[in-house]
Amino acid sequence: MTNLEYYKLMYIRKNVSLARYSTMRLGGEAKYLTNIKDKSDIPHVLDWANERKLPVIMIGGGSNLIWSDKGFDGLVIVNKIIGYKVEKEDHEHSYVTIGSGEDWDKAVAKTVANKLHGIEALSLIPGTTGATPVQNVGAYGQEIADTLISVEAYDSHSKKFVVIPADQCGFGYRTSRFKTTDKGRFYITALCFRLYHKNPEPPFYPSLQTYIDTMNIKKFTPRIIREIVIAVRSSKLPDPKTVANNGSFFANPIISNTKFNALHKKYPHIPHWKLKDGKIKLSAAWLLEHAGFKNFHDVKTGMATWHKQPLVLVNEKAESTSDLLHFRNRIIKEVHTKFGVELEQEPELVEASQY
Numbered sequence: 001m002t003n004l005e006y007y008k009l010m011y012i013r014k015n016v017s018l019a020r021y022s023t024m025r026l027g028g029e030a031k032y033l034t035n036i037k038d039k040s041d042i043p044h045v046l047d048w049a050n051e052r053k054l055p056v057i058m059i060g061g062g063s064n065l066i067w068s069d070k071g072f073d074g075l076v077i078v079n080k081i082i083g084y085k086v087e088k089e090d091h092e093h094s095y096v097t098i099g100s101g102e103d104w105d106k107a108v109a110k111t112v113a114n115k116l117h118g119i120e121a122l123s124l125i126p127g128t129t130g131a132t133p134v135q136n137v138g139a140y141g142q143e144i145a146d147t148l149i150s151v152e153a154y155d156s157h158s159k160k161f162v163v164i165p166a167d168q169c170g171f172g173y174r175t176s177r178f179k180t181t182d183k184g185r186f187y188i189t190a191l192c193f194r195l196y197h198k199n200p201e202p203p204f205y206p207s208l209q210t211y212i213d214t215m216n217i218k219k220f221t222p223r224i225i226r227e228i229v230i231a232v233r234s235s236k237l238p239d240p241k242t243v244a245n246n247g248s249f250f251a252n253p254i255i256s257n258t259k260f261n262a263l264h265k266k267y268p269h270i271p272h273w274k275l276k277d278g279k280i281k282l283s284a285a286w287l288l289e290h291a292g293f294k295n296f297h298d299v300k301t302g303m304a305t306w307h308k309q310p311l312v313l314v315n316e317k318a319e320s321t322s323d324l325l326h327f328r329n330r331i332i333k334e335v336h337t338k339f340g341v342e343l344e345q346e347p348e349l350v351e352a353s354q355y
Contacts, residue, residue: 011035012048012075018067021059021078023126023240023247024347026321027067030076037080037101039161039189042154046187049075055353058187060101060128063240063247064135069321070352079130081189084110093194095149100130100188112222116195118147120222121205123229126240126247130188134178135346136171140229141205145171147193151178153186161189173281174251174346200225207232236309244315245306246347249328250284253341263339284343285311291335303327325349 012034018027032054034045042058049056055074059065083099084107094116098107108123121142122132131137132144133151148166155162164186170177178186199221204212211217211228238245255263260280264270267290271283288294288310295307302317303324318324332343 012045016076018071018076021076022062022065022067023245024066024315024324025244026069026315026318026324028069028071028321028352030072031074033076033078035078035080037082039081039154042077042187042189043159045075045077046154046156057184057350058130060131061103061126063126064131064347066246066321066324066347066349068349068351072350073353077187079128081130083190086114087192092197094197095192095194097152097190097192098129099190100128102129104129104132108226111193111195112226115197115222117198117200117222118142118193118195119144120200120226121208121229123226124233129191133169133171133176133188133191135174136169136176138174140208140232143171145169147195149192149194151186151188152190152192153188156185156187162186173254179348237312238306238314243306245312248284248309248311249313249345249347250288250311250331250343251346252284253282253287253343254279255282255341256280259340263341267339282341285309287335287339287341287343288331291331291338293331293334298327298330301327321349 012032014032016030016033018030019025036042036045046056056077057072057074058077058079060079079101081099081101083097084102085097087095087097094114096111096116104127105124107129108119112120119142121140122137125137125139133148137144145166150166151164151169153162153164170181178188201220203209208228211232217224237247240247254275257278257280260272271286273281275281288305293305293310295305297304297316301323302315302319304314304316306312306314313324313327315324328345335341335343
């Protein structure tokens with residue numbers, strides 16, 4: 001076979017376009033790519049890559065990835081490990097294990113169908129379950145760290161499957177040890193959540209509360225909150241299946257109280273939230289809008305900001321990742337010039353051989 005290698009009952013393809021493995025639909029080719037449906041295949045395929053001295057990355061749905069135009073000069077593992085199981089229950093909780101290759105929103109839907117509370121506000125977030133702890137995904141007042149009990153993963157250092165308690169995951173705002181100190185070390189295979197039998201209670205996240213008040217909703221269940229989240233998200237964000245995007249492209253910046261006070265004097269209406277450590281979180285969307293990037297279409301790069309949410313960068317006619325990065329850099333520069341605030345992108349840019 002010229003474009004396939006067969007190894008221990010797994011097909012490893014050669015020279016595969018990565019554009020279809022990112023919801024931004026840009027990027028070069030992977031030297032090799034394979035799908036994994038069973039966690040037991042991970043050590044075998046890693047051995048195959050190590051024998052050839054190849055870098056390796058495991059991905060899910062590609063909703064939080066940007067591929068270099070040079071592609072990836074190694075092996076891309078596409079995670080297809082599924083599974084959903086209620087491990088045990090007590091009077092207040094159910095403990096649910098979800099395979100890392102499960103579609104995240106479908107997994108949330110299953111918990112809601114079982115009347116479980118804890119991750120319903122994370123509805124409609126694209127991607128796979130295994131990607132959620134890497135970023136400590138959060139939305140509308142909930143985040144993965146709130147209900148996660150443990151992460152099951154293959155440790156490429158010890159060459160063993162391990163279970164990592166949530167309090168050892170190094171969670172912070174949109175970060176974890178899987179994104180920082182141990183990036184590339186662990187291949188996540190399953191997550192265990194502790195979810196609640198009780199119903200969610202107010203007060204809710206401001207945008208949800210506004211919808212609740214407008215619709216005069218008085219009863220709250222996980223299903224109702226999921227439906228509200230889906231309605232609110234759908235009204236603001238494009239579906240990556242039909243519009244090429246990576247969701248929110250920039251994280252809300254966190255600045256010192258001193259820096260905020262100076263900024264607040266100049267912009268008294270700037271949205272902000274005080275954090276427990278005394279620092280201030282700003283609205284990245286507000287910064288982009290007031291820097292002139294609301295419903296902005298860049299003819300030169302073929303990129304744009306979504307007309308309902310400037311945080312979402314949309315690939316309208318971009319031909320390369322270079323186009324996207326030029327547009328990104330322009331936004332970062334102009335926001336910094338106007339506000340003195342440095343934006344950080346949320347999707348990971350994967351270089352040709354960084355792993």
